[in-house]
Amino acid sequence: MNNTRYIxxxxxxxxILTMQSVTTGVVIFLLNCTCKFKSxxxxxxxxxxxxxxxxxxxxxxxMDVSVAHAKAPRAEAAVIGRWDMTIYxxxxxxxxxxxxxxxxxxxxxxxxxxxxxxxxxxxKINFNDNKISFSLPPQWEKDTNDIxxxxxxxxxxxxGTMVAANGKNYNWSAVxxxxxxxxxxxxxxxxxxxxxxxxxxxxxxxxxxxWIVKDGVLQSPHSGSNLMTDETFTDFKLHIEFRYxxxxxxxxxxxxxxxxxxxxxxxxxxxxxxxxxxxGFIAPSEITAKKPGEWQSFDITLVGRMxxxxxxxxxxxxxxxxxxxxxxxxxxxEGEPGPIxxxxxxxxxxxxxxxxTPAK
Numbered sequence: 001m002n003n004t005r006y007i008x009x010x011x012x013x014x015x016i017l018t019m020q021s022v023t024t025g026v027v028i029f030l031l032n033c034t035c036k037f038k039s040x041x042x043x044x045x046x047x048x049x050x051x052x053x054x055x056x057x058x059x060x061x062x063m064d065v066s067v068a069h070a071k072a073p074r075a076e077a078a079v080i081g082r083w084d085m086t087i088y089x090x091x092x093x094x095x096x097x098x099x100x101x102x103x104x105x106x107x108x109x110x111x112x113x114x115x116x117x118x119x120x121x122x123x124k125i126n127f128n129d130n131k132i133s134f135s136l137p138p139q140w141e142k143d144t145n146d147i148x149x150x151x152x153x154x155x156x157x158x159x160g161t162m163v164a165a166n167g168k169n170y171n172w173s174a175v176x177x178x179x180x181x182x183x184x185x186x187x188x189x190x191x192x193x194x195x196x197x198x199x200x201x202x203x204x205x206x207x208x209x210x211w212i213v214k215d216g217v218l219q220s221p222h223s224g225s226n227l228m229t230d231e232t233f234t235d236f237k238l239h240i241e242f243r244y245x246x247x248x249x250x251x252x253x254x255x256x257x258x259x260x261x262x263x264x265x266x267x268x269x270x271x272x273x274x275x276x277x278x279x280g281f282i283a284p285s286e287i288t289a290k291k292p293g294e295w296q297s298f299d300i301t302l303v304g305r306m307x308x309x310x311x312x313x314x315x316x317x318x319x320x321x322x323x324x325x326x327x328x329x330x331x332x333x334e335g336e337p338g339p340i341x342x343x344x345x346x347x348x349x350x351x352x353x354x355x356x357t358p359a360k
Contacts, residue, residue: 118280
């Protein structure tokens with residue numbers, strides 16, 4: 001945009017200078033030729049007025065064109081933003097997420113969350129004639145091929161195809177992610193114990209159930225299915241206590257879409273992937289994890305996209321925006337209420353004292 005404006009301004013300047021030179025030449029010529037005739041001065045004045053009028057008209061016309069070009073939005077602006085994606089894999093709808101960002105004057109970059117794993121960067125996104133394409137390396141996929149996407153922007157939605165790391169082709173679609181901005185402060189209802197300490201009432205497993213209740217504790221003794229509430233929630237405060245053995249891993253999904261990570265510390269992982277992080281997006285300000293085998297707690301407040309996480313009594317994430325869904329989300333319908341969803345497929349884990357305070 002800046003380059004276009006500069007070119008037009010340069011054209012205007014050169015045009016005016018050229019016309020000024022022509023006008024000066026005409027005047028000198030007329031002064032030197034047959035000045036003995038009295039009509040000479042009259043001709044000079046007439047020509048000068050016409051040239052000046054012509055210059056003024058051309059100046060304003062070119063300025064209008066320059067301003068129009070300066071104000072015209074670039075084509076890639078149509079695709080910039082966050083997109084809630086759905087990939088259609090083997091008869092299932094798998095949630096994913098995409099963010100397209102501008103980098104400098106001419107390039108687009110982004111982030112992508114697949115059906116599993118964490119948010120991963122996209123070094124370059126191509127967008128021309130309403131067609132988008134990008135590729136990125138595999139993350140937790142077993143195959144080593146790059147993953148590639150192609151799509152078309154139509155009526156503020158995206159549709160296209162992808163080639164997965166295993167070489168298979170899948171269709172995908174995407175809609176713009178909602179802002180989820182709240183205009184007023186929440187008014188809280190009374191706290192509700194969503195685990196009764198006796199059985200799995202109010203909860204259901206996502207597959208074959210391995211969850212049990214023993215001595216008031218919700219237990220997954222080994223890897224198996226995940227567990228979610230029957231009821232869904234929008235904005236809330238959540239208190240939850242948990243305990244895990246060494247090298248185990250779990251997570252609490254807010255609305256079933258945003259994972260607060262639970263795991264023994266892993267020094268090889270980025271901070272945004274470890275204990276009390278919003279997995280793949282927001283790192284905690286400090287790691288307050290206790291030793292494996294000890295009871296720990298999260299106090300989490302979620303209002304729209306804004307999240308606060310208090311881990312073992314210390315605020316480690318303070319009113320930060322969650323950009324989009326995290327890997328393993330139940331769906332990509334961010335504008336809808338969702339369940340409390342806990343992982344049971346990454347090793348043994350125990351929970352107790354699960355209390356939610358919904359907003360009215």
